Amino acid sequence: MAVFRRDSLVTKQLLRLVLLHTAWEVGSGQVRYSVPEESKHGTFVGRLAQDLGLEVAELVSRMFRMVSSGRRDYFEVNLQSGVLFVNSRLDREELCGQSPLCAIDLEVIVDKPLRIFHVEVEIQDINDNAPAFSVNEDSFIIAESRPPDSRFPLEGASDADIGTNSLLTYKLSPSEHFTLDVQRKNDQSKSLVLVLKKALDREETPEHRLLLTASDGGKPELTGSVQLVITVLDANDNAPVFDKSVYEVSLYENAPNSTLVMKLNATDLDEGINKDVFYSFNNRMSTKIKDIFSLDINTGEIRVKGNMDFESQNTYEIQVEAVDKGHSPLVGHSKVLVEVLDVNDNIPQLAVTPLSLQVPEDAPPGTVVALISVSDRDSGDNGKVTCSIAPDQPFRLVSTFKNYHSLVLAEAVDRERVSEYKIVVTARDEGAPSLSASSSILVPIADVNDNAPAFPQPVYTVFVKENNPPGAHLLTVSASDPDLRENAFVSYSVVERSVGEQPLSSYISVHSESGHIYALQPLDYEELQVLQFQVSARDAGLPSLCGNVTVQLFVLDANDNAPAVSPAGSVRGSPGPELVPLSAGAGHVVGKIRAVDADSGYNAWLRYEVQEPGAAGPFRVGVYSGEISTTRALEEADGPSQRLVILVKDHGEPALSATATVSLSLVESPQAVKWDSRPRGGSEGPLIDMNVSLMIAICSVSGLFVLVIVVYVGLRCHPGPEVMCGPGKATVVCASEVGSWSYSQRRAGACVQGKAQPRMISWFSAPTSLTLQRTGRGRWNPISHQMRKECQNNPILIGVILLP
Structure with a gap:
């Protein structure tokens, strides 16, 4: 029983260690997948959310997002299922060239709490590239005197794939004169040699055509071919021979022009002119190599004449020939392998990915602002990069994985003190001498709504003349808010109240954006002299803040009412002329013109005068009283009747007026005065008798x-x-x-x-x-x-x- 308990205890401890190791792997965020190249859009890669230990239902709420390091978005994640799938075409040869390992690093970020996972997707090679020769047809000139077992090097085919997909096998079409010899130098290099197995006879067959076929090791296999055209010549018996079949040399990629790479040496056993040789590049060699290297045809010296780049190509294979000067020149062949050595000639590359456009000024320390990835095309220590920022800023860098860093907030910020920060990130490699690169990121600080709109003055006073046109602009109020954007966007409105029996909004309106105040209807001084109201300015923040200002609107009187003449002095109101006794002396009051004006001030101050003073006779009218009285004692010579036209004018600008016509009849006995007052062009008004009641x-x-x-x-x-x-x-x-x-x-x-x-x-x-x-x-x-x-x-x- 004791042994069983001991075994159970050991089992539990081992299980605990396994679980702890599993939790460590999940926490570190290391997930690896593989997918074949050329996979179609939507190809399943892996259950990313499940493998990272995330709940699929929380992907959206936790702001799940994925960032790739400096590449296109080749992969995408379905937020409803958490599945990682192919988003765009993957070409391993385009992404990684001949590199045996091709992988894309992805960085997965979730919030609440913030976690960063790193995912590596390996791109598997498929056999999608057929072997290819540099030319479709290759020509040779072989003298018939060449003995059997003579060897003629051929240029092999190239395959952009890797692994077994790039392992090439060659096959030569059947021939009684030639055979193919393949020599393997290493896994990456093969030497193809065309071997003469039977002597040639130019008179029998002057030209031979052979088909060289290359097949790769993929399934299904792909092939490529080149036509070999062999012309048989009669002449020189010995071809030049190099002292080495393969030359190997190493050069730094920054080697200056004219640097000596190699001096070739070839000899010919013939005598005389057939022994003299000159050197040249093989005609089938690519122009790219010819642009980088030069060959002296007489000395055989190969020198640098172009720029070599280790990051683009780290080896060069140069096919060279030695040709004698015989009547039928013979050619010797050799190969020069140049290995390019790396130097620290590439500055680090920085990629900054902001996580948000702005950082709120109330953001807590530890908030992630941006993601930074660095890379260097150099190798070894030349490609190792470290990052740093200036120490006098409220931010710091946190290393997350390999060459990935997070820029986080180190302390609280205040937008009113500093509205934005320009952070310079410096990446420096470990080469000798060291190279560095800098990239700046602008971090704006977002505003919070902590300021209410404010008017420059507590009260606005405006004077408006009555009878203004509807829609007339009265004044403009303006409030300022030191906040930004919507927190500073001010809209205006009127604080509603009643003016008499009508709402304030029936009199005036305020444009919500400009603060222009307009009159909605003509103002009448006789009805409204002073209109006091409040205008509210409210910002668009959440929550919004507001401020008020008082507006005092004074209506000014205009002379828009003409005097109104009222009949007076009659009790009966019957029409007819006014009866004036002949016994009336000077100053006798005959009647009185009564008029009122709805305006005020000078606009309502009335003046009375006879319209035609020459026709007034012995009568006059009081300038301000309107009383009609005699200027002297009446006489029979004054006639039986008089007709006066009284003009009533106010003192406005321009003056408005009305007229009243008074008919007077001179009689022997006094009676009540009957008179008529009416505006010019109007009908006869009633005559009113003066009685005791008056x-x-x-x-x-x-x-x-x-x-x-x-x-x-x-x-x-x-x-x-x-x-x-x-x-x-x-x-x-x-x-x-x-x-x-x-x-x-x-x-x-x-x-x-x-x-x-x-x-x-x-x-x-x-x-x-x-x-x-x-x-x-x-x-x-x-x-x-x-x-x-x-x-x-x-x-x-x-x-x-x-x-x-």
């Missing part, structure tokens, strides 16, 4: 006027605080045609002087219409009031008194 009304009005003056003096001596506006009651006192009194109660705006009693008086029995309103410091100023209209249709308007 006299009683005039006396009452005079007494009331004295009472008003006494009240006015008393109020003027009583100081009051600042003015506030509020509602009040208006009592309108009017006289009817028969002299009776009528009263009507109306709601109207009254001026309240602190806590004192409001006072406003409109007086119309004086020579001119007068409306008084008490202002600050006990003063009374003339104003207009809409209550005048209450009695415009009544025969006699005695006065309007506004009381609380």
Whole structure:
């Protein structure tokens, strides 16, 4: 039993170690897949989310994203299934060339919490490239004197694949004179030699055509071929021979031009001119090699004449020939293998991938700002790279995997102090001398909405003349917000309230973007003198902040009302001429013209005059009273009747006027005056008799006027605080045609002087219409009031008194 427990304990410990190792592998994020090249779009690669230990349902909420190192997006992840699939065509030869290992590194990032996984996808080679020769037809010239077993080197085919897919086998079409000898130098190099197995006879066969076929080791195998054209010549018996069949040499990639690579040496056993040789490159050699190396035809010296790049090609195979100068020249062949050595001539490459456009100023330390990947095309120490940033910035670099780094926030930032940071990332390799490269990333700091819009002044005051056109621009308010973008985007609106019985929005409107305030309807001074309202400025932040400003709109009076003439003095109201006794002396009052003007101030100050002074005869009219009186004693020579046209004008600019026509009949006995007043071009108005009731009304009005003056003096001596506006009651006192009194109660705006009693008086029995309103410091100023209209249709308007 003890042995069984010991074995169980050991088993548990081993299981714990296995689980710990598995958790370490998952935490490190090392996942490897493989996929064949040329896979179609959508080809399954692996269950990435499952292999990384991530829940598929959380991929979107955790902002799952994948970054490849400096390459196209060859792979994509289905966020609904977590499957990694091929996104675009994969060509291993294009990606990695002849490299035996071809892999693409992917970096997977998830948030909440932040984790970074590294995935390596190996691209497997398939046999998609057939062997290819440099030419379709290769020509040889062979003297018939060449003995059997003579050897003629051939250029082999090349295959872009790797592994077994690039292992080539060669086959020569059947021939009684030639055979093919393949010699393997190593796994990557084969020497093809065309061997003469039977002596040639030019007279029998002057030309031989053979087909050389190359087959790779793929399944299915692919082939390529070249036509060999052999011309048989008669002449020179010995071809030049090099002292080495293969020359090997090493050069640094930065070797300057004219550097000696190799000096060739070939000898010919013939004598005389057939022994002299010259050197040349094989005609089948690529132009790229000819651009890099030069060959002296006389000395056989090969020198550098172009730029070599280890990162592009690290070996060169140069086919050279030695040709004698015989009548039928013979050729000797050799090969020079040049190995290129690496130097530190490539600066590191930086790739910066920002994770967000802006960093909020309230972002906590540790927030990942960007991903940085570095690479260097050099090899060995020349390709090892380290990264760094300036130490005086609130950021730091964290190494994640191989040449991958994360730029994270090291401390809190303040946008009002620094709105953006320019971070310079420096990558430096370990070569001698060391090379470095820098890349800058601009990190803007995002604003938070912590400032409310503010107006430059607490109150706006504007004066607008009445009768403005609808839609007229009154003024513009403007608020500023030191925040950015939507937090600083200010929209304007009116704080709604009631103006009388109408909403404020029926009078004015505010453009939400520009702050322009427009009048929606013509303003009438006789109805509204002051309009006070508030405009709100609100930003577009979340949550939004706002500020208010008060606007005081004063309406200015315009002379838009002509004087209105009212008939007066008649009790019966029957038409007919005014009867004037001949016994009337100078200064005798015949009648009175009564007119009112709905305007205020000078626009309501009326003046009376006879339109044609020469036709007035012994009559005149009071300039401001409107009373018609005699200028002298009447005589029979003045005629039986007189007709006066009275012109009533205000003092506005331009002045408005009305006319009244008065017919006077001179009689022996005094009677009540009957007269007619009408506007020019109008119909005859009723003539009103002067009776005792009128006299009683005039006396009452005079007494009331004295009472008003006494009240006015008393109020003027009583100081009051600042003015506030509020509602009040208006009592309108009017006289009817028969002299009776009528009263009507109306709601109207009254001026309240602190806590004192409001006072406003409109007086119309004086020579001119007068409306008084008490202002600050006990003063009374003339104003207009809409209550005048209450009695415009009544025969006699005695006065309007506004009381609380």
